[in-house]
Amino acid sequence: MKTETKLRIAIQKSGRLNDDSIRMLKECGIEFDNGLNKLKASAFNFPLEVLFLRDDDIPEYVEQGVADIGIVGENVLVESGAKVKLIEKLGYGKCRLSIAVPKDVKYSGIKDLNGKRIATTYSRVLQKYLAKNKVKAEIHEISGSVEIATGIGLAEAICDIVSSGSTLFTNGLKEVETVMKSEAVLIGNNKLNAAQLRIVERLLFRIRASRTAKRNKYLLLNAPDNKLDTICKLIPGMKSPTVLPLKQKGWSSVHSVIDEEKFWDIIEQLRDAGAEGILVVPIEKMVV
Numbered sequence: 001m002k003t004e005t006k007l008r009i010a011i012q013k014s015g016r017l018n019d020d021s022i023r024m025l026k027e028c029g030i031e032f033d034n035g036l037n038k039l040k041a042s043a044f045n046f047p048l049e050v051l052f053l054r055d056d057d058i059p060e061y062v063e064q065g066v067a068d069i070g071i072v073g074e075n076v077l078v079e080s081g082a083k084v085k086l087i088e089k090l091g092y093g094k095c096r097l098s099i100a101v102p103k104d105v106k107y108s109g110i111k112d113l114n115g116k117r118i119a120t121t122y123s124r125v126l127q128k129y130l131a132k133n134k135v136k137a138e139i140h141e142i143s144g145s146v147e148i149a150t151g152i153g154l155a156e157a158i159c160d161i162v163s164s165g166s167t168l169f170t171n172g173l174k175e176v177e178t179v180m181k182s183e184a185v186l187i188g189n190n191k192l193n194a195a196q197l198r199i200v201e202r203l204l205f206r207i208r209a210s211r212t213a214k215r216n217k218y219l220l221l222n223a224p225d226n227k228l229d230t231i232c233k234l235i236p237g238m239k240s241p242t243v244l245p246l247k248q249k250g251w252s253s254v255h256s257v258i259d260e261e262k263f264w265d266i267i268e269q270l271r272d273a274g275a276e277g278i279l280v281v282p283i284e285k286m287v288v
């Protein structure tokens with residue numbers, strides 16, 4: 001009997017990437033039981049087995065082939081040094097790894113870190129960054145609560161993950177250097193076989209379709225026929241806009257797709273060009 005190839009994906013068990021990783025897989029139409037305290041779950045409708053792990057273990061497990069692919073912060077991936085393939089950046093879990101010093105310390109540039117003690121959980125990434133910038137500082141590796149290290153006299157600077165900056169602020173620190181930017185990434189074992197790679201491709205196709213859909217909106221508007229050319233040029237869409245005649249003579253309905261980032265600019269130009277009754281609707285999936 002032929003057994004179906006399944007791909008094992010490792011995602012964070014709990015923490016900042018857990019919810020978004022599960023949401024992304026569900027948006028890809030992949031259904032599985034993500035009940036608490038589960039170590040793994042099999043998808044009901046896609047050849048995927050989900051392993052729930054601590055994020056720090058994911059790069060190594062993917063490198064060793066315990067999991068075939070995984071989702072992890074780029075910061076954790078680079079720090080691990082694991083030899084895996086970075087398949088796709090996923091656009092969530094965005095943050096940066098930064099160096100911060102107490103806010104009343106004068107700081108005029110990276111050279112000021114020479115001879116200083118920097119506390120971090122990211123010693124490998126920090127070491128490379130300091131070497132690249134020819135800074136000789138002492139790295140003090142600690143396992144958590146990095147933000148309090150300067151306050152208790154353990155170090156003169158810290159290197160930690162920042163997103164809103166409020167943790168630095170509440171601990172009297174200011175951000176002075178960005179060591180790396182990070183987001184959640186899909187990684188893969190280097191020796192996946194052809195059947196496994198086909199499943200990765202199917203998964204990637206779905207991930208990209210969901211992400212493209214989120215970035216775009218479906219747009220409907222009414223346009224006077226004598227302004228159709230100007231309006232259609234503003235919203236070229238995927239191939240070209242759809243133009244349908246309205247019952248009222250001299251008017252048409254124009255349908256197209258627009259990039260969310262350009263949304264406000266375009267809407268203003270469309271109104272100036274004479275468009276009316278503009279509707280903007282979310283798109284669930286989009287295959288370009």
Ligand code: PRT
Nearest residue numbers: 015016054055056073093094095161162163164165166167
């Ligand atoms: O239990 P496990 O080991 O799996 O999880 P963890 O506690 O090691 O990691 P977790 O869940 O905190 O973070 C997982 C990943 O989320 C990280 O590796 C980053 O890639 C990403 N991420 C995004 C963040 C943040 N934003 C973030 N703000 N990881 C951590 N933080 C922390 C940071 O360490 C600091 O304490 O939040 C604080 C700073 O946040 P702001 O908003 O105050 O600047």
Ligand code: ZN
Nearest residue numbers: 054055056057
């Ligand atoms: Zn961790």
